[in-house]
Amino acid sequence: xxxxxxxxxxxxxxxxxxxxxxxxxxxxxxxxxxxxxxxxxxxxxxxxxxxxxxxxxxxxxxxxxxxxxxxxxxxxxxxxxxxxxxxxxxxxxxxxxxxxxxxxxxxxxxxxxxxxxxxxxxxxxxxxxxxxxxxxxxxxxxxxxxxxxxxxxxxxxxxxxxxxxxxxxxxxxxxxxxxxxxxxxxxxxxxxxxxxxxxxxxxxx
DNA sequence: CACACGATGCGCT
DNA sequence: GCGCATCGTGTGG
Numbered sequence: 001x002x003x004x005x006x007x008x009x010x011x012x013x014x015x016x017x018x019x020x021x022x023x024x025x026x027x028x029x030x031x032x033x034x035x036x037x038x039x040x041x042x043x044x045x046x047x048x049x050x051x052x053x054x055x056x057x058x059x060x061x062x063x064x065x066x067x068x069x070x071x072x073x074x075x076x077x078x079x080x081x082x083x084x085x086x087x088x089x090x091x092x093x094x095x096x097x098x099x100x101x102x103x104x105x106x107x108x109x110x111x112x113x114x115x116x117x118x119x120x121x122x123x124x125x126x127x128x129x130x131x132x133x134x135x136x137x138x139x140x141x142x143x144x145x146x147x148x149x150x151x152x153x154x155x156x157x158x159x160x161x162x163x164x165x166x167x168x169x170x171x172x173x174x175x176x177x178x179x180x181x182x183x184x185x186x187x188x189x190x191x192x193x194x195x196x197x198x199x200x201x202x203x204x205x
Numbered sequence: 206c207a208c209a210c211g212a213t214g215c216g217c218t
Numbered sequence: 219g220c221g222c223a224t225c226g227t228g229t230g231g
Binding site: 079 | 223225226227
């Protein structure tokens with residue numbers, strides 16, 4: 001049998017979104033499905049509140065984003081591009097929209113990128129609105145970051161607006177990070193390695 | 206009702 | 219770097 005769940009309590013999630021996002025690094029996402037328990041360690045997240053890139057932009061509430069306005073510690077799973085799911089964890093006090101998009105896990109295969117992560121953990125629309133503090137099917141467990149694991153803070157990915165907000169966090173050097181930002185990591189140029197390729201000026205994403 | 210488009214990932218150039 | 223799958227959602231008429 002599996003170990004009993006030790007879900008993080010509501011008060012962990014009912015804080016400012018940026019605080020929760022950073023605190024989630026190193027924690028475990030656990031999903032009990034089909035009699036087995038899948039778990040991965042969070043290594044990359046993004047914060048969304050009521051900013052221009054958020055589903056709750058302008059604090060506009062809709063059927064889809066409703067759980068972002070609800071109590072913290074619930075899951076917000078949305079469907080996108082006609083084929084993918086993304087998993088978020090609701091933050092802030094009730095009435096204030098906020099969620100952390102979980103973008104990458106390690107200690108499990110194929111969990112780099114928010115959609116692959118959902119596929120690997122078996123998360124889909126059925127998990128939307130689940131209370132993660134119950135510890136019954138889907139929950140989050142504490143997992144303190146290891147010493148020497150640096151937290152990198154940089155801009156979010158895959159959005160067209162609000163790109164200057166540094167609201168993405170990841171653990172440097174971890175497998176499971178969808179996209180690294182060498183500049184934010186303070187990478188030193190080496191004369192023995194080829195020069196980094198510059199992104200073309202046409203890039204819109 | 207019509208329509209534009211996306212918090213992505215894959216395969217190919 | 220680029221095209222594209224594929225459909226729910228929000229917006230506007």
